Amino acid sequence: MIRKPLATCTAIVLALGISTCGSRYRGAVYAGDLLSPVAAERLGLVESWHRQIGTIGGAASLVDVRVWVQHNKEREFVEVVQADKDGKPTKDGSIFRRIATDTKTSTNQDIGKAEADRLARIDVLKLERRGIAATTQPRQVKQVRLYMLGDDGGLGAYDAESGELLWSLRIGDPKLGYGELGVSDEHISIINGTTLYRIIADERQLSNSVASGGRPLPEVELVNLPIIGATNVNEWVVVPNTRGGMECHSYEPEPGQPRFEIFIGSALQKPVCFPNSPLIGWTTDRGYFYVMDTTGKPSTLFRLKSDGIASGGAAAASGERFFFASSGGRVYGIHASRLGEVIWNQSLGEPFYNVPYVTDNRVLVASSFGNLYCFDAKNGDQVWSAPAPGMDSVFADTGKYYVGRTAVGQLTILDPASGQSVSIGGSTFVDRVVTNPETDRIYLVSDGGTIQCLRPAASELPVFYRDVKSMDSTDEMVDAKPMMKDAKDPGNPFGATPPADPFGAAGTADPFGAAGGADPFGAADDDKMADPFGAADPFGN
Numbered sequence: 001m002i003r004k005p006l007a008t009c010t011a012i013v014l015a016l017g018i019s020t021c022g023s024r025y026r027g028a029v030y031a032g033d034l035l036s037p038v039a040a041e042r043l044g045l046v047e048s049w050h051r052q053i054g055t056i057g058g059a060a061s062l063v064d065v066r067v068w069v070q071h072n073k074e075r076e077f078v079e080v081v082q083a084d085k086d087g088k089p090t091k092d093g094s095i096f097r098r099i100a101t102d103t104k105t106s107t108n109q110d111i112g113k114a115e116a117d118r119l120a121r122i123d124v125l126k127l128e129r130r131g132i133a134a135t136t137q138p139r140q141v142k143q144v145r146l147y148m149l150g151d152d153g154g155l156g157a158y159d160a161e162s163g164e165l166l167w168s169l170r171i172g173d174p175k176l177g178y179g180e181l182g183v184s185d186e187h188i189s190i191i192n193g194t195t196l197y198r199i200i201a202d203e204r205q206l207s208n209s210v211a212s213g214g215r216p217l218p219e220v221e222l223v224n225l226p227i228i229g230a231t232n233v234n235e236w237v238v239v240p241n242t243r244g245g246m247e248c249h250s251y252e253p254e255p256g257q258p259r260f261e262i263f264i265g266s267a268l269q270k271p272v273c274f275p276n277s278p279l280i281g282w283t284t285d286r287g288y289f290y291v292m293d294t295t296g297k298p299s300t301l302f303r304l305k306s307d308g309i310a311s312g313g314a315a316a317a318s319g320e321r322f323f324f325a326s327s328g329g330r331v332y333g334i335h336a337s338r339l340g341e342v343i344w345n346q347s348l349g350e351p352f353y354n355v356p357y358v359t360d361n362r363v364l365v366a367s368s369f370g371n372l373y374c375f376d377a378k379n380g381d382q383v384w385s386a387p388a389p390g391m392d393s394v395f396a397d398t399g400k401y402y403v404g405r406t407a408v409g410q411l412t413i414l415d416p417a418s419g420q421s422v423s424i425g426g427s428t429f430v431d432r433v434v435t436n437p438e439t440d441r442i443y444l445v446s447d448g449g450t451i452q453c454l455r456p457a458a459s460e461l462p463v464f465y466r467d468v469k470s471m472d473s474t475d476e477m478v479d480a481k482p483m484m485k486d487a488k489d490p491g492n493p494f495g496a497t498p499p500a501d502p503f504g505a506a507g508t509a510d511p512f513g514a515a516g517g518a519d520p521f522g523a524a525d526d527d528k529m530a531d532p533f534g535a536a537d538p539f540g541n
Contacts, residue, residue, distance in 0.1 A: 067145075146160040437465060
């Protein structure tokens with residue numbers, strides 16, 4: 001694969017995708033890993049930002065990359081928008097300016113809401129002098145974070161919308177290796193050897209002091225040997241271990257004794273959960289899918305025996321749902337109720353080894369044969385008339401297109417309606433997949449260590465796909481089945497016509513009915529049983 005360095009003097013070369021030669025240099029961007037401006041424009045995309053990441057070995061040295069939406073903190077804006085004749089904001093009207101209240105002054109201080117309002121009112125007056133009706137309105141937007149961990153122990157937190165580095169630090173001993181990141185609104189969890197590191201993700205109140213993002217909490221020594229990484233859920237850090245169990249530690253600064261849960265087999269991927277849900281799910285190498293409830297004290301809810309092994313792990317969705325695909329050729333939709341219910345399962349006859357990508361009530365997963373299937377998340381029906389061939393995975397949704405990787409590693413853009421390929425980046429290869437089920441942004445990492453953020457041209461603010469508000473279960477599930485039953489109805493084993501009702505009109509006469517035998521307890525005096533005690537009271541009353 002030929003790498004093409006980008007510099008100011010070679011911007012035209014990059015745009016045309018022409019191969020150039022030259023050695024790698026500090027700050028280089030390689031077109032072979034990123035989308036060129038011309039190619040992005042043709043797809044209705046623009047580059048939001050790109051920056052060099054801090055890992056020494058580039059993309060190959062990244063242990064984990066996570067996109068996370070902060071649900072406990074929003075960024076505040078004051079917008080200058082088009083107004084109607086009554087001076088109110090018009091629906092879908094033009095937005096002339098958007099002023100963030102955390103815009104920095106020359107002294108690196110936030111301007112605040114009052115100053116943002118003042119600047120917005122000045123803009124309104126300027127527009128009115130030009131005969132344009134305008135007004136102001138507030139806007140709150142969830143903040144999106146990008147967390148990256150390198151194999152040298154470097155952990156960085158970035159603003160996923162601007163690329164700004166928020167904080168960074170170095171954790172643990174690189175010789176001991178690192179597990180995948182556990183992420184939540186409040187904490188980042190990292191496994192290094194047998195030590196659990198817990199980092200404060202964003203500014204928060206601790207006792208009588210305010211702790212800034214990037215501040216470590218006391219380290220925790222794990223009891224068992226961990227594998228894969230950590231999962232942050234509810235008030236717990238959950239770590240799978242080599243002994244077929246989960247070790248659960250509290251977020252508290254002094255967590256105390258951990259809790260343990262045992263399961264059959266070894267976890268194939270770290271447990272997953274939908275944001276702010278207390279339920280986590282994971283698959284094992286013995287062909288089981290487990291769900292644990294972390295409300296109060298963590299405890300296993302149920303397990304499901306699947307047809308084959310789901311080595312790719314599960315994907316979590318709203319409405320307490322999980323989706324996974326197995327080597328036995330089945331794709332499952334599970335509702336994590338107390339007893340566990342199979343919403344649907346589909347047999348495709350092709351083994352699956354990838355985790356599904358869930359977006360907009362669709363489940364997309366590619367088989368080992370390179371066929372990408374798209375299912376309706378509610379009932380398991382196939383959305384496309386035929387699977388998309390030659391695919392490895394889908395990792396982003398721009399709203400207009402699905403973004404994925406082909407079986408040979410090329411970037412590809414798919415039409416959501418049909419699964420047809422809209423464009424294949426002949427010179428754009430995806431060596432490092434950054435899965436983003438949260439927003440309509442695309443994140444690409446070059447081999448040389450540059451990360452690029454692309455967005456739809458009309459989407460200045462991110463569109464959020466995973467709303468944490470509870471959803472009506474009747475809207476989320478269709479014909480949920482008991483956990484161990486196949487989703488397909490096997491039919492009545494006694495045939496279509498049920499046996500006659502023995503007490504029905506066409507059946508045997510009711511022995512107690514009006515047309516049947518006399519009721520021994522009926523109203524007729526001669527049908528009554530004689531009182532064995534007679535008329536006299538045996539107690540002499």
